[in-house]
Amino acid sequence: MQESPKYWKGIEELENSPEFVKNALAEFADFMPVKESHGSADATVAPRRDFLKLMGFGLAAATLASCETPIRKAIPYLNKPEEVDPGIANFYASTFFNGQDYNSILVKTREGRPIKFEGNPESPVTRGGLSARAQAVVLSLYDGGRLQHFAKKGAKIDKDQLDQEVRNALAGAGRVAIVSPTIISPSTKKVIAEFGARFAGTEHVMYDVDSASGLLRANGGVLPAYDFSKADVIVSFGADFLGTWLSPVEYARQYITNRKVSREKQTMSRHFQFESNMSLTGSNADVRVPLKPSEMGEAILAVYNSVVGGATSTDKRLQTAISELTRAGARGLVVSGSNDPAIQTLVTAINQRLGSAAVDVANPSMVRQGDDARMARLLTDIRNGQVGAVIFYHANPVFDHPMGADLAAALKAGKVRTTISLNDRLDETGELCTYAAPDHHFLESWNDYEPKRGSLSLAQPVITPLFATRQAQDSLLTWAGSPTTYYNYLRNQWKGVLGGDFNKAWDKAVHDGVAAGTASPAPVAQVGAALDVNGAINAIKSAPKPTGIELVIYEKVGIGNGSNLFANNPWLQELPDPVTKATWGNYVTVPRAYAAEQKWEQGDVVKVTANGKSVELPVLIQPGQAKGTVGIALGYGRVRAGKVGNELGENVLPLATMRNDAIIYSNAVQITPTGAKSPIAQTQTHHTIMDRKQVVQEATLKQYIKDPKEVTEYEKISTPEGLEKPNKVSLWQDYEYKNHHWGMAIDLNSCIGCGSCVIGCQAENNVAVVGKQEVINRREMHWMRIDRYYSSASHKSDFEAKGKLDTYAAMEDPSENPQVIFQPMLCQHCNHAPCETVCPVLATTHSSEGLNQMTYNRCVGTRYCANNCPYKVRRFNWFSYYSNEKFETVNGHMFTDLGRMVLNPEVTVRARGVMEKCSFCVQRIQLGKLEAKKQKRRPQDGEIVSACAQSCPTQAIVFGDMRDPNSRVSQILRREDGERAFHVLDSINTQPNITYLTKIRNTESSEFNA
């Protein structure tokens, strides 16, 4: 390799700004937070009196505390449930769907408290995968922001009285509307139908925050079920199918099966991504082309013309995509994230023409059924006072519909006589409703789901309802005067679906969480008629072509649609966005050139105006952002989400437009600077490893096919005997592992950077949330981070074509459209660990199973270990995150008895002043070993997995015993030894137990990384 790509984590690193250099050299932020609350003139000195007071108090407290041991109670069950044993976790299958992505889950409960979700491997849809959002939702069960009782105008009201009043009100209401996001529960739909039969004139309107009504209309009211594993050439126009589009967990797994390479399988799918924002999907694409939203229609039209009519496109990269697509034929797939029915009509036509095997319309997906046109009509009717009663069922249109402000005004003006909210809290819509009958949390409810025709899924309650709430379906049944409970209703409904002995089949379905069969009547979403192709072409051609800056509204992987369960969730708020690495709030992503032109710096607040509405948000310079576009994430700007989610960012949805009866998530905007500054809490250059040469490695598929042994660069060191592997020379004694040797293999080729592992780790290990300011202070506590590197290709041919000087000049400004590579980074559990040697109190030591152990009760907080860690994976507890009032808002779940129920009882909550880091989930290792010992056998491979490996939807992380020659991790390491397997910073001879596998890109440019 003569030239290698240049890697950089963020703009500041690329430019080597002084700030960045200072931060990168120092492991910790430079000031100690000793006296933050103190008004002393000299902030660094603790006043003598305070010191004496503290000393005196400390002495007295210690003396008092030692006088008497507190009496602790042991309170057993009165009547112990048979299946519950204190100390043993039970898993129950359930399902999570809140109008975004569907996840079949296993709920881990301890003593009846749900504490963590894991993917359900039985599910044919998600196949054991789980999104970061779904992982984090367990926290929402214990959310103190939930409404804890029935309410009338915000005040508590008796349940029976509310029922009485609601029944009376509904009886004379006339037109009743039930507004909800997409419901994929067949039984719930039947309940709503029954309710409609009782109150004539009832209308059920579904709408989606991230609407797909264009796609629905183009496919006769259904969403095609995509199978990305059946596509060899994927051309995506703005569809972030790995992050947020329709069913990302399902797609990620499919996508990656066709991306994994090995000596036996040397093929990969080709992935073209045409998009405006740098999305998670775009950053995984082989070829990513930045494109303005207004150019998207033309591009798709070009593809249509070539595939159908044989015309050629003038755009080189588009033409490459087209010709490869045509060559792939049935193995090709085109998807578009646009909500414009015209565009989707063309996409459908292209796929039909290709005969794409990856599109299945016969067994369609159900996860989006909202109809923008109907919703808009309903909102207009409400404004005109034509609706007698509205029931909002998990719907918050005041916040998350572009016409939300109008609705709020109408509700406030009393245009609807009866308003009922079934939402779980008094959110933006709920607080404007007269009645609130809060629904159970889904972990407290029975329900069924049909994410795809033929795949059913059940949710069962795993905890007694915490608050005086009632399942929404039961509320509807009660008001409709039905005597049955929803549970019985559900069972009756399923009697027709499950064959054979019903009780047996039902028990099995509840146990597995999934069942085959369909419970939905034939289609499905009631959407407007499809457009014909010519109409679509005309619509695209006549679409407005704005000349100015275009705004693209997108969803962030963490916060998704910003609904209640996500927005008030501190884990998700602090999950760094995979691409921008920003936490806590939204921002305007702008291309670098545009920012330079406008002389904006990161954090400058700008005003973005469209439709006569505007938002003021800080600027984030985003490499890869299409020229002439800016991006803003939806789902922020909540004011009634709860303590955590309120007042973060701004709501951008009012800036969206309606076209062809559909919400279009882009618009022409004016941007003006405000002069203000607002820092963005980004983690991107925190914990930077200085020398990046041996940190991430990548190669092209061509190189891999040519010689797998050449794709990875192994650094050699000079010895008297010549160049040798670094581990040839060592001052260390090697460990002998007799029993187990735990290790991990991370395939950079499979890692899509989704962040599911980060949340999985956080839930498993009681990792504290620190809040925006502390993230800015570089003190986030995540044990696991996903490093996102941008890289710019250096082209050999460029040297010939442009000459050396120009090429180097171009390389210095590579942030226009960089390639992206993700690398999960966690404690490497080095066999020659630099941290272990510098600990003065032996708080970090090596175990006989290869773990680098961290003993909190021994740690005195010198932080030497973190300074000496080359991987920057150690985290210091600057505060008592569980008792310092500064963190009560963001880390609230560690403060209250209610919130603490989510903590994993197997893992210590770390105190202030100690270092912490990834433990390789030692509690799971110990548990797995104990189970094996109890059964008098060796543990089997796959029984013991770390939380991150368990969470990974693409199985990029494989954990296991490297001493077991048959374990998956051993097999991978044997297979990839000398080919793709490498250690990060191999040359410093830390001998990590984590091995990475070189990323292989299916890029045509053979020059790249050559």
Next chain:
Amino acid sequence: MNSIRLRPLSRLFLALFLTVATLGDSFAQAVGSAPGVSKEGVAPGATAAATPATAVAPAAGGGDAAAIAAGDALFKGNCAQCHAVNEVIVGPALAGITKRRPMSWIIPWVKNSSKMVASGDEYSVKIFNQYQKQQMPSFQLSDQEITSIVAWVTSQEGQATGPNDNANGTGIKPGEQGPAGADAAAAGADGKSMNILLIVLVVVLIVLVVTLVIIANIMKDVLRGRKDLDGRDREILEQRFDFSKIYKSTAVRAIVGVVFVLAVLYESIQGAMGVGLTQGYQPTQPIAFSHKLHAGEHQINCAYCHTSVYKSRSANIPSANICMNCHSQIKTESPEIKKIYRAIERKQPIQWVRIHNLPDLAYFNHAQHTQVGGVECQTCHGPIQNMDVVYQYSPLTMGWCINCHRETPLNTKGNGYYDNLVKLHDKSNGAVPFTVSSNGGTECSKCHY
């Protein structure tokens, strides 16, 4: 003269004091060594007690010793909650069962008593009605197993009940459980003879000392009567020991000072180390539950109530419904039992005071020790079967844990998990026992994470 008279007296007192102190010490030693003695006494006692049982068996039941031993275990595992041999508990006393009913009746009855009652069998109906229509649960035992239980029952017939019952059979935990009463008696007998010997010795010593003092005084008086003593002799005769010299000497002062400081330091360090230690903690529980009665006298298996002790990290404090398995029938009038009824009626769980408290930073798993390690409950919890009120027997300090991990050989026998490890260990280090710590059992993150 007075002073002269007094001096020997003071010596006498000193001598007396010393002897008494020695005596006291020796008594204390005798008391202190009693447990040691009793420990030695246990094993033979237990064997001796077991012998008659085996000896009686062939005569009475005709079964062999193995069958009886099997029957013993089966009885305790299945029947002992409701039946005793010579006493009515929930069900009838089983003594003489073979004389009352033939085996052809007993076997189907044990397997499914309700079927027998339903079939209208006269004796079955009678016994069903006689015992408050309390149904005997069905047991999935083989004919052979039932026969061996009956053989064991027959072997036990006619033996006294009560504490002696303990002495019979092998008990749950032979080494520890032991017949407490008998032990104490044996130890007492041993101790008594020792004591008498000691007392005699002490008396002889006192007599000796007194005699010596008297002789010395007589000698002095004789000497004083002599006229031929010169000044120096007289001085020697009349010299008095000056105690003030001792306490005025700097050396003595320094030594005493250092010793005092060291003693204070030692005590305060001991005190500081003891902060948070609660060995011997014996709180009063809301219900006067006696382990001595349940685990000791009735020999109810620990895991019957502490249901998860072999499978979970927590041994599980029994829930009220487990108490109700027996106490819905037994001692229903007892005020202590009524507290359980009250708790159930009011739906307020019983708030036991927790005795064994580990800090949150330490992880302990019962199953690892009981199921895998084969450690007896008593190793850490002490003679729980003798405790009316439970106290914390072990210090539960990290040093105590580590010590045991260093000394205890791993229970590897028959456990496939360890097979290869044992081989590796024997190959490299065969002479040293394969202890918990040599398998990494003293590493930090075995208990701290």
